[in-house]
Amino acid sequence: RRRERNIAAQVKNRLPQKMLNLLKSAGDLGHKLGWEVYAVGGFVRDILLGRPNFDLDLVVEGDGIEFARKFASLSGGRVKAHSKFKTAVVILDDGQRVDVATARLEYYEYPAALPTVELSSIKMDLYRRDFTVNALALRINPGRFGQLVDFFGAERDIRNRTIRVLHSLSFVEDPTRILRAIRFERRFDFQIGGQTMRLIKNALNLELFSKLSGTRVMHELQWIMNEEDPLACFIRMQELGIMAAIHPLLKLTKDKVQILTELGKVHNWYKLLYLEPEITSWKLYILGMTMGIKREDIGQVTTRLHFTRKEEKDFKQLRDMIGDALMKLMGWREGKSKLSRLYSILHPIPVEGILFLMARSRKEHIRRNISQYLARLRYVKIDVDGKDLLNLGIEPGPIYTIILDRLMRAKIDGHVETREEQLEMAIKIFKEDLVQNGDSTEN
Ligand code: CTP
Known part of the structure; x- marks a missing residue:
């Protein structure tokens, strides 16, 4: 039988008051409607890990859409409902998003896999999920507030820093979970568990990955590129042969590793110093991932990753602009060449390209000049129109x-x-x- 540890004290300590109030009022509403309401997924995981997470996911044992409507009208906000999936998103007036899902038995594919007596709707909802660490629920109804519902040993896995699937078909059902496993492993500095790793290798042997659509691969790559340390994930992917499985041209070379290391540093430097314009991480890191790939071959990669026409055009153009700028920058001499020349070289290039140039340049003075462009030149405005x-x-x-x-x-x-x-x-x-x-x- 599962234990239900009460972690109300941790919840109170680790969440901002506003979030706490939100949970309480959602729980109160659940109570009034006679439905059990849970916070689930990454939100609960991150409470245990002590990491801030403001993406609140709720599961209602009842009617999620009705719950969302009532919750929005009580707290002030709008609702977008997806009746097909019985889910809804509440956007509160302060911008806070709350995802609401419905847990009801009849929607699951697996009921036969479990003895019926054991079934509760929340358990089935959690069983569909990717990893134990993401399959925790937290009761928020009054009287039970703060009780942790852990059917699958998630707390133990968090304690042991392990990423573990809930069942052996997990990666067959959804091979993108392989990339998610790597992403969570690197983000939390966890280890993918032994059996889970065997299942990953199995799935890779079955070439499930090569069959994955470009859109889905790209989507997962983008999540990885939004992580603190994308390169750590890429290296892990490479070890498992995933880079080559996506496309042989994406194999990591020494040059790519080197540029991706620099890109990571430059990216962090930029994020610390400048709020705007925000960097689109994938546009930055994809430049590093495709470094050294010939101009005539790059289309193979953009096709595999299912870039839109416009993305492909912009990306190729960016690569060309970078090549062009690299040549011109070599001829630019600090103190001798005009600053306006530096401006003309860099100004047409989107900020991701500028950061790439910075990461690419081994010469200290070129980096300094680019940094001068970012700090000052790019903001210069004339007073005549x-x-x-x-x-x-x-x-x-x-x-x-x-x-x-x-x-x-x-x-x-x-x-x-x-x-x-x-x-x-x-x-x-x-x-x-x-x-x-x-x-x-x-x-
Ligand atoms: N999920 C899954 N399989 C996927 C994607 C998601 O099982 N391929 C489940 C996970 O259990 C996850 C939940 O759906 O907890 C929500 O997904 P997402 O928001 O991507 O996950 P988080 O755990 O919140 O991750 P992050 O911290 O990156 O937001």
């Missing part, structure tokens, strides 16, 4: 881009400072242009 040019009586046309661009470069190089100086320079450029055009029509 198209309206001003119109007011100066300049006929709209391509000349506007030319003028504004030259003003920007002049400002970066410190040739103009004030708005007046910039307006004056605009007139000068305009007149020069008139003279030049006059010349060309005469010739």
Whole structure:
């Protein structure tokens, strides 16, 4: 029989008051409706691990959608319901998301696998999940608040730092769980259990992985790239032959490991210093994962990972821009070359590409220059716009881009400072242009 340890004290200590109130009011509502309500999954796992987690998942032994509607109207928020799955998302007025699911026996595929007397809806709900550590539930109804429901030895596995599946078909049912196992293992510094590892190897031998759709692989890769240390996951994947199983070109080489190490450092550095623009992690790390792959081969990877047309186009373009910038940066000399030149090299490149360039550059001064671009140059704004040019009586046309661009470069190089100086320079450029055009029509 399972034990139900009460962890109310830990729950109270480890959650912010707001989250605690949320749990309490959800539990109170469950009580009023006569339904048992549980917090489940990663939320509960992370309470035990003492890690902050604000993604609240609830399971209701009753009608999840009705519960969600009532909860939203009580607490103030909107509901998006998926009647097909009997699930709902509540978005509270402060932005907090609460996912609500329904636990009811008739929806499960496995009832025959367990003796009927033992079945409770929450148990079946938890049994469908990937790993024991994610298969915990926490009662939140009044009177039972804080009781931990652990059917599968999750607490023991958390204590022993083990990732373990609930049953032997887990990876066959869903091979993406292999990547999830690796992700959780690295994130928490756990170990995939012995039997679970055998099941992973089995699934890989059956080539379940190669059959996985590009969309699903990419989705999981993106989760990995959002982790603190994606490279640790990649290395584990490589050890198990998963990189090659996704696509032979994705095998990790020494160069890739080196650039991915640097990318991780640069990424963390950037996150500490700058809030904006936010980095799209996968756009950054996919550059490292595909380093050294020839231009004519890269399409194989984007096809395997099911990039959209636009993603593929943007990605190829980014790789080209980076190659181009690398060459130009080599010719740029600090103190000799103009800052505006550095600006022109880097400005067209999305921030992920800039960080890649930084990670790629072994030369300290190039890194310093890129960092100077990120810290200052990219924010430079001129104080003149198209309206001003119109007011100066300049006929709209391509000349506007030319003028504004030259003003920007002049400002970066410190040739103009004030708005007046910039307006004056605009007139000068305009007149020069008139003279030049006059010349060309005469010739
Ligand atoms: N789940 C699963 N199989 C999957 C994906 C998810 O069994 N392929 C289950 C897991 O038990 C998980 C729950 O669905 O706890 C919610 O999924 P997700 O939000 O991805 O997991 P979390 O555990 O909350 O992970 P994270 O901390 O990364 O958000």
